[in-house]
Amino acid sequence: MNIFSDFQEQVLKAVLALQSAGQLPDNLDLSKVTAEPPRDIAHGDISTNAAMVLAKPSDLTPRQLAEKLLPLITAFASVQSASVAGPGFINVTLKNDVWPRVINTVLERKEKFGHSKLGSGKKVNVEFVSANPTGPLHVGHCRGAVFGDALASLLKVTGFDVTKEYYINDAGAQVDVLGRSAYLRYLEALGENIGEIPSGLYPGDYLKPVGRELARLHGRALIGKPEEEWLPVTRQKTIDMMMDLIRDDLAELNIHHDIFFSERSLHSSGEVREAIERLEKQGHIFKGKLEKPKGEVPLDWEDREQTLFRATAFGDDIDRPLMKSDGSYTYFASDVAYSYDKISRGFEELVYVLGADHAGYVKRLQAVAAALRGDRKAEVIVRLCQLVKLYRNGEPVRMSKRAGEFVTLREVVDEVGPDVTRFMMLYRKNEAPLDFDFAKVTEQSKDNPVFYVQYAHARICSVLNKAQEQGIGTGDWTSADFHLLSDESELRLMRAIAAFPRLLEAAAVAHEPHRISFYLHELASELHALWNKGKESPQLRFIVEADKRTTTTRLAFLTAIRYCLAIGLGILGLTPAENM
RNA sequence: GCGCCCGUAGCUCAGCAGGAUAGAGCACAGGUUUCCUAAACCUGGGGUCACAGGUUCGAAUCCUGUCGGGCGCGCCA
Numbered sequence: 001m002n003i004f005s006d007f008q009e010q011v012l013k014a015v016l017a018l019q020s021a022g023q024l025p026d027n028l029d030l031s032k033v034t035a036e037p038p039r040d041i042a043h044g045d046i047s048t049n050a051a052m053v054l055a056k057p058s059d060l061t062p063r064q065l066a067e068k069l070l071p072l073i074t075a076f077a078s079v080q081s082a083s084v085a086g087p088g089f090i091n092v093t094l095k096n097d098v099w100p101r102v103i104n105t106v107l108e109r110k111e112k113f114g115h116s117k118l119g120s121g122k123k124v125n126v127e128f129v130s131a132n133p134t135g136p137l138h139v140g141h142c143r144g145a146v147f148g149d150a151l152a153s154l155l156k157v158t159g160f161d162v163t164k165e166y167y168i169n170d171a172g173a174q175v176d177v178l179g180r181s182a183y184l185r186y187l188e189a190l191g192e193n194i195g196e197i198p199s200g201l202y203p204g205d206y207l208k209p210v211g212r213e214l215a216r217l218h219g220r221a222l223i224g225k226p227e228e229e230w231l232p233v234t235r236q237k238t239i240d241m242m243m244d245l246i247r248d249d250l251a252e253l254n255i256h257h258d259i260f261f262s263e264r265s266l267h268s269s270g271e272v273r274e275a276i277e278r279l280e281k282q283g284h285i286f287k288g289k290l291e292k293p294k295g296e297v298p299l300d301w302e303d304r305e306q307t308l309f310r311a312t313a314f315g316d317d318i319d320r321p322l323m324k325s326d327g328s329y330t331y332f333a334s335d336v337a338y339s340y341d342k343i344s345r346g347f348e349e350l351v352y353v354l355g356a357d358h359a360g361y362v363k364r365l366q367a368v369a370a371a372l373r374g375d376r377k378a379e380v381i382v383r384l385c386q387l388v389k390l391y392r393n394g395e396p397v398r399m400s401k402r403a404g405e406f407v408t409l410r411e412v413v414d415e416v417g418p419d420v421t422r423f424m425m426l427y428r429k430n431e432a433p434l435d436f437d438f439a440k441v442t443e444q445s446k447d448n449p450v451f452y453v454q455y456a457h458a459r460i461c462s463v464l465n466k467a468q469e470q471g472i473g474t475g476d477w478t479s480a481d482f483h484l485l486s487d488e489s490e491l492r493l494m495r496a497i498a499a500f501p502r503l504l505e506a507a508a509v510a511h512e513p514h515r516i517s518f519y520l521h522e523l524a525s526e527l528h529a530l531w532n533k534g535k536e537s538p539q540l541r542f543i544v545e546a547d548k549r550t551t552t553t554r555l556a557f558l559t560a561i562r563y564c565l566a567i568g569l570g571i572l573g574l575t576p577a578e579n580m
Numbered sequence: 581g582c583g584c585c586c587g588u589a590g591c592u593c594a595g596c597a598g599g600a601u602a603g604a605g606c607a608c609a610g611g612u613u614u615c616c617u618a619a620a621c622c623u624g625g626g627g628u629c630a631c632a633g634g635u636u637c638g639a640a641u642c643c644u645g646u647c648g649g650g651c652g653c654g655c656c657a
Contacts, residue, residue, distance in 0.1 A: 034597065049599065052637060062637065086600045087637060132657060174657050263657090290654050294581050298654075306655070317583055317653075324655045331657050359584045360652040384585070386650085428593075431585060433650080435592075444619055447606070455619080463617080499596090506596055518594060522604085534617060541617070580619085 001105040002116070002501040003098060007046050007078070008035035014072040015050065023068060024058050037499055044083075044091040045098075045495070048073075052088040062088025099494040100482035106497060106560040107477055111570070113563050114501040118508060119160030125342050126152045128353035129250065129257075130167040133242040134178045135204055137249045137409040140355065143385045143434065145409070146425040146573065148353040149255045150513040151383070153571045158508035163347070166257040167338060170239045171264040172331060178202060178242075179235030183222070185211025186234065190220060206245065210238050252413045253421060254573050266337040272329055275340035275372070276322060284310045284371050290318060309336065314367035332364070339368045348377045351511070356386045356431070383511055385430045391437035416442050419574040423450040426572055427517045444580075446528075449521050453565065454577040456524035459531060460562045461578045463542050467555055472548065477556035484553045487540055489530035493561060496523050500564050504571075513572065520568045527561060 011033060018024045033054070038047040051066035058065055066084040073090055074082045080095045106113045128148025131141050152164045169175070181202040188194045189211040197203040214222070214237055222230040243260065250256070266272050279285050288308050292301065308319040309332075322333045342350055352365060366380045390397035390407060397407060413421050420441050427449055428434045446452050467473030485494065500519070507515040534541040542554040566576040 032597090034599085036596080036599085038600075039595095039602090040600070043600075047599085049638095052599080055637075089600070134657095169657055172657055293653055295653055298656095300655080302655080304655080308654095319654095321654055326655080328655095330655070332654095334657095356585070356651060358652080362584070384651095386585080432593075433586085446620080449605085451619085459617080466617095503596070509597070512596095514594090515596070518604090519596090521594095525604085531617065532621060535613095535615070535621080543617095 001102060002505070003078075003094070003102065003498050004035045004037070004046060004502045005505075007076075007092070008033065008048070010076050011035060011048050011050050011069070011073065014069055015054065017072060018068060024054070024065075028054055028057055030054075036502075037495065038089075038091060041492075041495070043085060043089070044093040046092045046094065048090050048092070049088075051084070051090060055088065066090050096483060099485070099491075099498070102494065102498045103482050103557060103560045106563050107556060110563060111567055113560075114504045114567055115157045115159075116501060116505055117159040118505050119155060119158050121159065121161050122349060123347045124155055124160045124162050124349040124351060125165055125345075125347040126155070126162060126351040126353065127165045127167055128152075129246075129255075130169070131246065132169045132174055133239045133246065134174060134202060135242065136206055136245050138406040139388060139390060139409055139412050140406075142253075142409050142412060142421065143388050143425045143430075144353045144355060145250060145253060145255055146422045147383065147385055147430055147513065148351075149253075150422070150426055150516075150572050151351070151353070151511055153573065154504065154508050154513050154516070157567075157571060158504055160349075160508075163259060164257045165259045165261055168239070168243060168260055168262050168264075169331075170262050171267055171334060175235055175239060176231065178238050179231045180227075182207050182210045182214065182234045182238040183230060186214040186218075186222065187211075189215040190223070207238070210241050213237065213241065249409050249413075252410060253418050261338070261341075263334045263338070266334050266341065267329070271341055272333055272337040275337040276333060278340065279309060279336065279371060282371065284313065285322070286310060286319075288319065290321070309368070309371075311364050311367040314370040316363040316367040320364055320367075335365070336368050336372070339365070340372050343369065343373050343376055343378045346376075348379065350378060350380045352380070352382045354382060354384055356384045359384055381511060383430055386433040388425070388434045388436050391435060391439075393439045394437065412436075419454070419577075420450050422573045423453070423517060426514050427521075429512070429514050449517070450574075451580075452528075453517075453520045453524045453569070454574075455580055456527045457562060457565045457569070457576045458578060458580045459527070460558045460565070463558060464555060464562075467543055467551070470543070472543070472551055473555045475559075477552065477559070479549060480553040480556040481549060482553060482557065484550050485557060487530070487533070489526060489533060489540075490557070493523070493526045493530065493557075496526055497560055497564055500568075516568050516571055520565060520572075523561065523564060523568075 012030055015024065015028065015030065019026055033048065033050045035046050035048045038044060051069055052062045055062040055065045063084060066088050069090060070082055070084060073079060073092065078094050078098050080093045082090055082092045085091050126148055129141055129145045131137055149164070152162050155162045177200065181197070184194050184197060184201065185207045214234060222233065276285065286308055287305055289303060289305050304325060306321045307323040308321055311320045312318065320332050321330055324330055350369060354361065362382045365382065369378050369380045415438060424436055424441050440448065441450065444451050464473050485491070503515060503519050507513060530540070542551070542558060544550050569576045
């Protein structure tokens with residue numbers, strides 16, 4: 001039950017009624033008609049702009065049209081009163097029985113309250129993390145990982161058919177370097193003196209277990225062989241073990257992808273060639289020279305003719321090369337094939353969660369999809385996550401990538417826990433930079449939003465448990481009478497509950513899971529406010545021994561709030577705290 | 581040079597799908613409280629929504645331009 005979308009539908013029906021009565025023109029654009037909670041609650045429960053957006057094409061003033069609509073809206077079953085206000089808003093106060101119905105809906109639908117069919121089963125691919133399999137995940141991957149996972153959950157509960165995907169960059173020069181680095185560790189494991197790891201290879205200790213495993217599997221068999229014989233072996237084993245490592249890191253954060261897609265497989269299956277042939281047939285490929293880049297010029301710049309995808313025809317800034325000078329495919333060529341693969345699998349929405357340093361990829365990804373999709377719908381949506389700055393007691397944590405000193409994702413999660421990590425990553429709009437202070441995020445005070453929200457849930461659990469001990473909160477809410485809830489704080493909480501389904505839909509449409517975090521903080525805040533009132537006014541406490549009916553009502557009410565908190569936290573990937 | 585993101589209170593940030601008098605937390609000022617419904621509470625001051633145009637009945641929100649900050653710009657992935 002979404003009181004806002006229900007009301008909007010009714011308003012649209014009222015407009016249609018006026019149209020069939022000949023009072024309004026037939027060809028009105030109704031898409032701009034909204035039904036939303038007014039910012040100022042003095043304006044009632046729901047406000048619609050119908051009269052304002054439809055006035056001009058109807059050749060009426062907003063007020064005239066509002067007056068026409070008013071009697072129809074006043075007649076709605078759920079409406080107590082309606083009035084025209086301001087420039088032409090129609091404000092509505094709902095009948096008292098609406099809030100009880102909302103709460104009953106929560107109690108019936110339980111952990112599915114707020115779920116909707118907004119997405120109507122649309123197939124969405126959410127690709128996130130996709131870090132190179134050359135080492136453990138570091139803190140920089142953290143935000144995109146959490147964001148992507150939460151977004152996927154959000155889209156799921158709003159009715160999309162979501163696939164969570166990780167693209168493994170297991171082709172190209174980087175993983176060759178990785179294979180060579182592991183080979184050294186293999187020699188080391190067999191007792192050879194390898195000295196310092198040469199620059200250009202991966203120095204990290206995390207490759208030592210790979211070396212030992214290679215030694216266990218192959219003994220000394222790989223020694224003395226030419227590189228082209230051992231490299232494929234060490235490379236693949238290393239990639240496999242690194243991906244296991246990465247999967248473990250992600251599991252620490254409660255993140256599980258549906259599909260791990262290998263870039264290498266695109267080459268071996270011939271898809272790279274196929275996809276490029278398809279572009280070629282469509283005439284989107286040509287040979288040409290690119291202009292020298294402005295900015296920083298690469299050291300090995302050479303002016304040469306190359307095979308290019310005409311990305312500029314699809315809105316990109318420059319055309320993109322598909323072949324290297326040695327005749328092999330570029331990374332971008334794999335991207336073309338991968339896009340083609342996703343489109344062929346029937347995804348109508350391709351979501352990419354990338355770091356802000358990949359902003360330059362947005363247009364080329366969109367260009368590729370536009371060129372390849374043909375008659376299919378395949379919309380590319382890119383969400384960029386800004387950097388996370390780590391602090392320890394207000395001091396920035398220094399990291400040097402060159403020296404191999406970086407804070408790993410695992411270190412963060414081990415120190416503060418997955419729930420705190422996830423919530424903090426989502427307590428900011430994705431395109432805004434984020435400060436993460438180890439001290440602040442684990443602080444147990446109301447200034448810490450994770451704690452604040454979890455505490456609200458735990459408080460409810462504590463009351464419900466206490467009630468159960470006294471034999472009152474049995475879960476049978478049939479005798480609850482929500483008309484008894486009349487305190488301002490209680491009314492605000494009921495409005496917040498009623499707004500939850502709408503919030504989820506809006507967050508899904510905007511691909512902005514952070515809105516849920518802020519909503520939860522607000523909901524928690526309202527709950528704590530009511531709780532604090534109970535200190536001063538015992539009649540506002542949840543358990544009122546002398547009044548069983550009120551107690552039952554409030555326990556049911558708390559249960560509904562608890563569902564909202566738990567559902568929201570669940571979408572963000574947190575486990576609601578039962579006690580703290 | 582070009583592209584993308586950002587610019588809202590002293591600070592960190594929200595601002596819901598263009599809506600009515602722009603919000604929260606911190607900090608600041610004043611007050612309450614030592615209760616066991618622990619990990620405080622209440623009240624208050626504070627704004628040229630970077631700037632200038634435009635679209636609209638209505639713009640922090642959409643468009644254009646300017647300024648300021650960040651990121652990126654072929655044979656790395």
